[in-house]
Amino acid sequence: NAGVTQTPKFRVLKTGQSMTLLCAQDMNHEYMYWYRQDPGMGLRLIHYSVGEGTTAKGEVPDGYNVSRLKKQNFLLGLESAAPSQTSVYFCASRDRGPDTQYFGPGTRLTVL
Amino acid sequence: EDQVTQSPEALRLQEGESSSLNCSYTVSGLRGLFWYRQDPGKGPEFLFTLYSAGEEKEKERLKATLTKKESFLHITAPKPEDSATYLCAVQDAYSGAGSYQLTFGKGTKLSVIP
Numbered sequence: 001n002a003g004v005t006q007t008p009k010f011r012v013l014k015t016g017q018s019m020t021l022l023c024a025q026d027m028n029h030e031y032m033y034w035y036r037q038d039p040g041m042g043l044r045l046i047h048y049s050v051g052e053g054t055t056a057k058g059e060v061p062d063g064y065n066v067s068r069l070k071k072q073n074f075l076l077g078l079e080s081a082a083p084s085q086t087s088v089y090f091c092a093s094r095d096r097g098p099d100t101q102y103f104g105p106g107t108r109l110t111v112l
Numbered sequence: 113e114d115q116v117t118q119s120p121e122a123l124r125l126q127e128g129e130s131s132s133l134n135c136s137y138t139v140s141g142l143r144g145l146f147w148y149r150q151d152p153g154k155g156p157e158f159l160f161t162l163y164s165a166g167e168e169k170e171k172e173r174l175k176a177t178l179t180k181k182e183s184f185l186h187i188t189a190p191k192p193e194d195s196a197t198y199l200c201a202v203q204d205a206y207s208g209a210g211s212y213q214l215t216f217g218k219g220t221k222l223s224v225i226p
Binding site: 045056100 | 153199211
């Protein structure tokens with residue numbers, strides 16, 4: 001099993017550009033999450049999904065959109081990137097029963 | 113609002129010098145407390161889940177304990193390969209819409225010097 005994978009690993013955008021980050025998991029997990037991690041701050045939840053076709057806002061959702069069309073994939077979109085969105089983005093998934101979230105390797109995004 | 117505070121922010125130990133990391137938390141109802149390890153440039157790696165006060169879990173040189181207000185991660189005779197950032201997170205039993213979302217602390221960066 002690959003677990004949780006994220007693409008791309010690195011990306012540089014200019015202000016106003018758009019992009020989509022892809023998270024994929026092969027563990028058949030129901031729940032998926034997108035976090036951002038900034039220096040001096042804890043991981044903060046952006047959006048999450050409790051199952052295929054569902055999405056909900058987390059702590060810091062502004063400027064992001066998500067979709068969960070397939071159970072194994074969770075996409076995070078930035079429609080018009082801003083320098084404040086420079087961060088490391090992590091995806092996580094968990095199964096319906098156990099509470100443990102398993103994290104992907106992260107995507108480092110820089111917005112110039 | 114759930115809050116997690118980790119101390120110290122950074123800790124330097126000599127190899128073999130045991131110590132503890134602290135995680136204090138405020139939550140409406142604790143469903144679980146989680147410890148993760150994060151290496152530079154990597155995603156968090158799960159270590160332990162604790163569910164009730166008095167519970168303890170061990171893995172190699174690490175032991176996690178839980179009280180009603182805080183958790184400790186005890187590191188016994190650490191080695192350089194234990195160097196990492198250790199993250200603590202809580203799961204609120206009353207988090208909305210059954211999301212089981214985690215609230216993370218800022219982490220403790222541990223450096224073990226040979």
